[in-house]
Amino acid sequence: MQEVLFDFIAKYVSLTADEKNAIVSLDIFHSFKKGVVLLKEGQKSKNSYFVLKGCIRAYYVLDGEEKTTAFYTEMEALTPPCVISKTPSEYYLNCIEDSIILISNSDMEAEMNSKFPKFDLMCKMLAEELLAKQRIDFDEFKTSSPEQRYLNLLQKRPDLIQRVPQHQLASYLGIKPQSLSRLRARILEKSKQ
Amino acid sequence: MQEVLFDFIAKYVSLTADEKNAIVSLDIFHSFKKGVVLLKEGQKSKNSYFVLKGCIRAYYVLDGEEKTTAFYTEMEALTPPCVISKTPSEYYLNCIEDSIILISNSDMEAEMNSKFPKFDLMCKMLAEELLAKQRIDFDEFKTSSPEQRYLNLLQKRPDLIQRVPQHQLASYLGIKPQSLSRLRARILEKSKQ
DNA sequence: TTCATTTCTTCACTTAAGTGAACGAGGTTT
């Protein structure tokens, strides 16, 4: 399972055996059962997450309603905004499947950086890459209709449609579950003709 | 005008006079007239931009229609996704006002980093901060209606509503110009009662 | 100034999303 992490890191910097050992000795691998909440609204946190297996969902509770805004699956990293801004979290994180998650906090990161300066470089590259990726996702969301967003998701992350409950998928697409049902029926109708 | 830049940098790292001179000597300050296109679809680029004065708009042309996805104003930095992914640009950048823009390319950045390692640190902090900010913007967009988005913009960036043409604002809000007109009329109607 | 273009608004009509209610299928609990 550690190999998943090292494969990921290898995309940015190459690690020596020593460095790999240093990471493993940090004891940062954790298992969680489906449903476990990793971060709550109002909570302060210094944790970043990296999904080795499973799926983390980010969601807000607005007017008593859950609004899902992101899913993080295998080989995806996330640092909640509250960690950067050092303010209480505005959203929740939970595991929607049994998951194996790597958790690092900013102190550990600082320690790694002092020992192995190339970690800083990796973080910079990663942040810049994620920024560009997210920018593109945001632009695609803005410039398309719910139906186009669904078809787009079907292309880009077909696994999500299988593993995620429909009502969570709906709010991820910016619509209500009923509208997602209707939209899917509409697409099916079109494809028949 | 250079002070705007140094004030910005001071939020992340402190610079010596030498370092400031090194930046100034790079000759990176440029003036552009309203309407000038800085980046075109299909073009390759290594440039990052920092707005000292004026406003840069990012937009796609889809089905012959302009879809505006971002406005960058004073003290805002942007690196187009195509610079990170090293692929041809998918969007356009233009100045919607007479502007003074700082343009740096990745070679210059590399040179600065080798001379002053703290630039790397600044870039990392900046990228992480922008990533968190953009995440929040994206989440707000997803979880709100066009009307809420407009009211939100009115709170957070009231200047945009003044300085940006309505049809560009509309597509920034994810709707058509006609819908923005209607929506504004609706809000005005409500506030009267 | 005049002419042309762009921009914004309004209107009537179409399409699709929001809402509240109801129902059935699957799981879980007692």
Next chain:
DNA sequence: AAACCTCGTTCACTTAAGTGAAGAAATGAA
């Protein structure tokens, strides 16, 4: 087994956004 709950779908109705057209206002160029 019965009662319960969650989830997805469907329906009827409401609300708001998309569309195409038209006209007024503002802007820019000749």
